[in-house]
Amino acid sequence: MINDPVEEEDMWKSILYLSLVFVICWTSTGCPANDLTGEEIILRVNELLNQDSAFSRSRMTIQTSSGQLRTFEFLTWAKDRGEKNLIRYTEPPRAQDQAVLMLNNADDIWMYFPRTKRVRKLASHAKKQKMQGSDFSYEDMGSGDTFLTDFNPLRLEDDVFEENSCFKVQLDRKAGIDSAYLKVVMWVRKEDFFPLLIHYYEEDYPDTLSKSMLLEDIRVIQGIPTAMKMTMKDNLDFTETTMEMLEIDYEVNIEDSRFTERALRE
Amino acid sequence: MIRSRVHPTLMTCFRNLHYLWLISLMSFCLVMGSSSMLQASEIDMFGYFRNEVTFSDIPGNTDMILQNKLRLDMEWYSWENILIGGNLNFINYEGDTRGNFLDNIPLSVSGKIPQEFRPFFDYAFEDDMELDNLFIRFRFPSFDLTIGKQQISFGSGYAWNPTDLFNVKNLLDPTDEKPGHEALRLDYPLSLSSRLLFILDVEDSIGDPGFILRYKTTAGHFDYSLSYGVKGSTVTDFTSFHRIRQNRNMLGFDFVGEAFGVGLWFEGAYNWVDWSDDFGEWLIGADYTWENGFYMLLEYYHSDIGKAKSEEYGINTWMQYLTGQTRAISKDNIYLFTNYPATDLLNVGLTFLFSISDGSVALVPAMDYNFAGNWYLELFGGLNLGPAGTVYSDELGNALLVRVTRYF
Numbered sequence: 109m110i111n112d113p114v115e116e117e118d119m120w121k122s123i124l125y126l127s128l129v130f131v132i133c134w135t136s137t138g139c140p141a142n143d144l145t146g147e148e149i150i151l152r153v154n155e156l157l158n159q160d161s162a163f164s165r166s167r168m169t170i171q172t173s174s175g176q177l178r179t180f181e182f183l184t185w186a187k188d189r190g191e192k193n194l195i196r197y198t199e200p201p202r203a204q205d206q207a208v209l210m211l212n213n214a215d216d217i218w219m220y221f222p223r224t225k226r227v228r229k230l231a232s233h234a235k236k237q238k239m240q241g242s243d244f245s246y247e248d249m250g251s252g253d254t255f256l257t258d259f260n261p262l263r264l265e266d267d268v269f270e271e272n273s274c275f276k277v278q279l280d281r282k283a284g285i286d287s288a289y290l291k292v293v294m295w296v297r298k299e300d301f302f303p304l305l306i307h308y309y310e311e312d313y314p315d316t317l318s319k320s321m322l323l324e325d326i327r328v329i330q331g332i333p334t335a336m337k338m339t340m341k342d343n344l345d346f347t348e349t350t351m352e353m354l355e356i357d358y359e360v361n362i363e364d365s366r367f368t369e370r371a372l373r374e
Numbered sequence: 375m376i377r378s379r380v381h382p383t384l385m386t387c388f389r390n391l392h393y394l395w396l397i398s399l400m401s402f403c404l405v406m407g408s409s410s411m412l413q414a415s416e417i418d419m420f421g422y423f424r425n426e427v428t429f430s431d432i433p434g435n436t437d438m439i440l441q442n443k444l445r446l447d448m449e450w451y452s453w454e455n456i457l458i459g460g461n462l463n464f465i466n467y468e469g470d471t472r473g474n475f476l477d478n479i480p481l482s483v484s485g486k487i488p489q490e491f492r493p494f495f496d497y498a499f500e501d502d503m504e505l506d507n508l509f510i511r512f513r514f515p516s517f518d519l520t521i522g523k524q525q526i527s528f529g530s531g532y533a534w535n536p537t538d539l540f541n542v543k544n545l546l547d548p549t550d551e552k553p554g555h556e557a558l559r560l561d562y563p564l565s566l567s568s569r570l571l572f573i574l575d576v577e578d579s580i581g582d583p584g585f586i587l588r589y590k591t592t593a594g595h596f597d598y599s600l601s602y603g604v605k606g607s608t609v610t611d612f613t614s615f616h617r618i619r620q621n622r623n624m625l626g627f628d629f630v631g632e633a634f635g636v637g638l639w640f641e642g643a644y645n646w647v648d649w650s651d652d653f654g655e656w657l658i659g660a661d662y663t664w665e666n667g668f669y670m671l672l673e674y675y676h677s678d679i680g681k682a683k684s685e686e687y688g689i690n691t692w693m694q695y696l697t698g699q700t701r702a703i704s705k706d707n708i709y710l711f712t713n714y715p716a717t718d719l720l721n722v723g724l725t726f727l728f729s730i731s732d733g734s735v736a737l738v739p740a741m742d743y744n745f746a747g748n749w750y751l752e753l754f755g756g757l758n759l760g761p762a763g764t765v766y767s768d769e770l771g772n773a774l775l776v777r778v779t780r781y782f
Contacts, residue, residue: 172718178744200748201420201781216595223551226527229597229630231637233663241718241744286635288665311665347718369590370518370563 146261146277152301153294154253158190159332161362165355170242173346180240181354184249185366192367195249203240207372210235213254214247220372227369236288243319243340243349247288258285259292269295269304290314302326302333317343330358421445421461424779427469432477432771437470439499445506460508460523467499478770479692482763487689494615495693507554518561523554526573528588529641530599530630533709534675534701536643536655537626539586539605540575542698545709545727546738546754546775567592575605582606586624596631601643609650612693620648637661653678655701671711680705684732684763703765704731719744727766734760734767752777 259279509522529535584605642656
């Protein structure tokens with residue numbers, strides 16, 4: 109029983125303070141984490157990975173099964189939460205100036221071949237092709253919100269990955285969707301909804317882990333958690349590709365004209 | 375008999391290796407110089423050095439030809455929005471650099487040519503240093519203007535492009551570079567998804583230029599293009615060696631997109647010609663990539679000026695095809711291309727060339743291996759399996775091309 113008005117005032121202040129903290133926590137995570145569905149978690153992941161606009165410079169290093177290394181560098185422009193993507197290679201010489209334009213979450217793909225100065229529209233099945241022979245496919249690079257549109261998310265029992273408390277979500281490919289992956293399992297850090305590990309399962313080997321992607325060196329760039337290093341391992345071919353972020357800017361203003369055939373031929 | 379032909383060829387190659395060293399030395403200097411000296415003036419220099427050897431085994435005759443090529447590309451943004459670009463090719467040939475077209479034509483046709491006319495069909499590969507492309511491109515806010523010698527390439531087809539008045543593709547490698555054309559090119563975007571292309575080509579004659587106007591738009595998952603062009607071309611009658619210059623008016627339409635996950639395209643053109651019969655040509659194609667990366671492309675091509683059966687093939691049919699004046703010998707043709715990434719660095723493929731009109735087929739096995747850094751090894755085979763007298767007659771023999779390329 110509190111009778112002292114001062115004590116009562118302190119108590120209300122404490123309640124108010126705790127409420128404020130609760131509201132802040134609520135708004136920052138959306139709603140209590142334990143109540144989140146798989147779809148809500150993937151929605152948050154998607155919002156984090158696909159920003160309004162982004163420009164980046166990346167280095168991709170392929171390590172073959174025999175230990176040989178191949179390095180590529182490329183620039184990427186993305187807009188409208190990954191719905192529009194343009195990738196242009198700058199290294200090595202053979203790939204220099206090759207460019208790929210992906211619109212509508214990579215449902216529409218155009219490729220520019222500098223050797224013949226030709227732009228060719230590719231069907232969306234081309235996104236299953238390896239990106240310059242790496243373990244990343246174009247689907248991995250420009251998929252936009254396909255985790256939401258092409259898969260049914262199912263929340264599994266929470267897990268701990270490298271001392272991080274994680275949501276574990278399984279994404280099952282929807283019927284009639286032409287994706288290379290039958291199933292995807294994702295470990296999402298509860299702290300900020302950033303995915304730390306992604307497992308990919310293909311149709312031909314539904315029970316075998318085909319590929320796994322590890323996201324590391326997560327830094328906050330312009331307020332946005334960003335993996336500065338991503339490693340994709342192909343467990344069937346025993347190869348590995350590392351993608352390093354050399355430069356990224358989320359506050360860049362990218363014109364729509366950047367995502368046209370004219371820009372491809374630049 | 376075969377050995378006595380090959381050994382002198384090899385000796386010639388070794389005697390003339392100084393050409394190879396010269397080109398190699400130039401390549402080295404240019405590559406080394408490009409990174410330090412030229413970087414300062416913002417000139418981007420790149421290209422490749424390539425050694426290529428082709429063995430051809432025509433029954434009773436085995437030839438080997440070696441090609442060394444240095445391609446040196448330059449791009450210079452002299453001012454913002456103004457690009458000066460171009461490339462030089464240095465090409466050196468060794469080996470059996472002289473031949474006769476008649477050896478590449480079935481006996482049922484070549485046998486009708488009198489012996490005294492054979493020299494008219496001789497050809498030779500000669501060393502060359504050519505300015506392949508040299509252009510300046512102005513990038514204005516609403517359009518791009520490119521003036522000079524430049525590659526021109528468009529159309530939805532992979533192996534053939536009926537709407538392309540300027541180039542004929544090589545079926546062994548349709549993605550190969552095309553020679554530059556002296557032209558003016560205007561790219562005018564009408565919206566984010568449609569554009570107008572105008573090309574004025576003066577490659578053949580400044581007084582008699584060719585042109586093409588092409589409108590392209592995107593709707594749904596398809597790109598559609600409508601083209602109209604006029605071009606003068608020279609047609610040779612190889613029975614009299616008379617050459618006729620005639621105008622060709624072309625109206626073309628093409629689209630490319632996908633349906634049910636499969637890539638689909640069509641490209642067709644109708645041609646009104648001054649001195650010959652008007653004709654149409656069109657193709658339809660499809661492609662697909664499987665989950666394991668296996669890729670398949672199928673194209674069917676029809677040409678009204680192609681011949682319906684092998685009995686109709688004549689010296690003009692063959693020679694006009696071999697000299698790039700026509701795209702095909704047969705009326706109906708199939709091109710089937712497959713490719714599989716065997717490892718991260720090795721692609722293997724097999725192409726089937728099929729003449730529906732005469733029932734002959736050729737196989738082109740291919741391999742592309744990135745064996746070190748910027749070094750690539752490519753192998754192309756050519757196996758003619760058709761009956762005598764056909765487009766892919768086994769009497770035309772087989773070939774193997776080995777190519778090593780160093781990009782810089």
